[in-house]
Amino acid sequence: MRHIAIIGSGPAGYYTAEAAQKRWGDEIEVDIFDMLPVPYGLIRFGVAPDHQSIKGVSRRYEKTALSDNVRFVGNVKVGEDISIPELQSLYDAVVIATGAPHDRKLGLPGEDLANIFGSAEFVGWYNGHPQFAGLDPDLSGKHAVVIGMGNVALDIARILAKSEAEFEGADIVSHALQSLLASNLSSITILGRRGPHQIMMTPKELGELAALERASPRVDRDDLPDEEEDMLLEPGLRKSVNHLRSFAAIPESVHAEKPVEIHFDMFASPTAFEGDGKVSRVKVERTEVQQGRAVGTGEIYDVPADIVVSCIGYRSSPIPDVPFDERAGKFANDEGRILPGIYCVGWAKRGPSGTIGTNRPDGFGVVDLIAEDIDAGVLGRADKKGREGFDAIAAQRGIGIVTFRDWKKIEEAEERAAREGAPREKFVDIEAMIRAAN
Numbered sequence: 001m002r003h004i005a006i007i008g009s010g011p012a013g014y015y016t017a018e019a020a021q022k023r024w025g026d027e028i029e030v031d032i033f034d035m036l037p038v039p040y041g042l043i044r045f046g047v048a049p050d051h052q053s054i055k056g057v058s059r060r061y062e063k064t065a066l067s068d069n070v071r072f073v074g075n076v077k078v079g080e081d082i083s084i085p086e087l088q089s090l091y092d093a094v095v096i097a098t099g100a101p102h103d104r105k106l107g108l109p110g111e112d113l114a115n116i117f118g119s120a121e122f123v124g125w126y127n128g129h130p131q132f133a134g135l136d137p138d139l140s141g142k143h144a145v146v147i148g149m150g151n152v153a154l155d156i157a158r159i160l161a162k163s164e165a166e167f168e169g170a171d172i173v174s175h176a177l178q179s180l181l182a183s184n185l186s187s188i189t190i191l192g193r194r195g196p197h198q199i200m201m202t203p204k205e206l207g208e209l210a211a212l213e214r215a216s217p218r219v220d221r222d223d224l225p226d227e228e229e230d231m232l233l234e235p236g237l238r239k240s241v242n243h244l245r246s247f248a249a250i251p252e253s254v255h256a257e258k259p260v261e262i263h264f265d266m267f268a269s270p271t272a273f274e275g276d277g278k279v280s281r282v283k284v285e286r287t288e289v290q291q292g293r294a295v296g297t298g299e300i301y302d303v304p305a306d307i308v309v310s311c312i313g314y315r316s317s318p319i320p321d322v323p324f325d326e327r328a329g330k331f332a333n334d335e336g337r338i339l340p341g342i343y344c345v346g347w348a349k350r351g352p353s354g355t356i357g358t359n360r361p362d363g364f365g366v367v368d369l370i371a372e373d374i375d376a377g378v379l380g381r382a383d384k385k386g387r388e389g390f391d392a393i394a395a396q397r398g399i400g401i402v403t404f405r406d407w408k409k410i411e412e413a414e415e416r417a418a419r420e421g422a423p424r425e426k427f428v429d430i431e432a433m434i435r436a437a438n
């Protein structure tokens with residue numbers, strides 16, 4: 001029997017467990033650790049609450065979770081409750097699948113002003129992440145600025161703009177819904193430091209902006225390159241650029257019918273934030289794209305901003321005893337190998353890119369590495385204690401593990417508490433989750 005510890009129960013963690021099970025069947029035991037009492041990582045806390053169909057993938061993870069040789073071990077902080085060397089003494093392989101939960105900083109003057117948030121915090125707030133549920137952004141102003149032209153920026157702009165009816169069926173937590181519905185926003189500026197051909201927003205999601213009830217997307221015609229140049233783009237990007245072209249063609253009369261404007265301000269790089277204690281404007285430098293890079297032109301202007309959300313990507317969180325690449329913000333690894341017996345997968349390995357599905361080949365890939373290392377004798381003999389050894393330590397230290405069965409009780413309680421039309425009302429603090437589990 002071989003034993004694998006996976007740290008992190010998001011897509012990368014569960015695909016790794018699935019791959020291990022497919023390869024070794026009953027000859028393997030997998031423990032999936034999570035610091036929270038609830039599984040699925042970004043599926044629960046990252047995917048937009050109005051994109052419920054994407055969350056359906058958790059049913060696949062549940063199938064893996066319910067098999068006898070895979071176990072969810074929630075409410076355990078690796079690095080605090082138990083160390084990596086201790087896990088290594090118990091498990092043949094330790095796989096880090098902790099994602100990239102922290103915001104990258106812009107490093108600009110004024111970034112610490114009130115009402116400037118990173119997307120991890122802001123998304124965590126409306127998705128009920130216990131760490132960010134108390135964020136309490138002030139939405140009483142008229143102007144929001146969202147920095148970045150990726151799918152996270154798009155999610156946030158859309159969530160800021162939606163009407164009550166458009167949240168029907170969403171599992172946005174009630175505190176965020178109330179706050180958003182009371183907001184006074186009339187403009188949402190998406191700042192992109194490069195142009196339409198460098199947009200990272202995917203077409204299906206970008207197209208949704210045109211159908212919003214209260215908001216209308218605005219693109220300046222002058223920002224669009226010649227149409228023939230679109231032919232050189234890969235098909236997905238070409239579709240996104242087509243959406244931008246159609247936004248640029250929306251007549252003023254249609255914009256005038258909607259109370260909220262979502263303005264794409266492209267070739268626009270933030271340089272500083274200003275305000276009296278709280279942000280009130282962003283200093284922006286006009287850019288040109290030269291050989292794919294945004295280069296400042298020296299032209300500076302102000303964009304009014306009562307709230308700012310920076311969506312420029314994420315960093316992983318280091319774990320004691322595991323080499324970390326500070327510059328790249330992820331674990332130092334060679335194609336998934338960190339040290340003998342320690343691996344990483346998903347965003348912890350490659351940084352915050354790709355879709356949920358990208359994690360599947362990643363999970364199967366790391367299991368290939370483990371198999372190679374078993375065959376090469378790198379992982380030693382099959383004589384580790386695995387979960388039995390962990391349970392003994394947990395009992396000794398009084399670590400209150402939350403199992404998958406416990407999670408199902410939390411899930412049922414959340415479903416019972418749902419407001420009409422919503423699939424669930426999430427618990428937003430750890431104590432409440434544990435009470436529901438018990």
Ligand code: NAP
Binds near residue numbers: 155
């Ligand atoms: P992303 O796709 O990498 O986009 C980051 C954006 O931030 C880019 O537009 C980038 O511009 C900009 N940026 C970076 N540094 C900047 C700086 N210093 N100043 C100004 N702008 C800066 O990242 P993301 O939106 O956080 O998404 C992360 C991953 O999750 C992506 O793979 C995304 O597709 C995925 N995701 C998918 C969905 C979905 O499928 N529905 C939803 C959410 C997230 P440059 O290009 O110029 O660097």
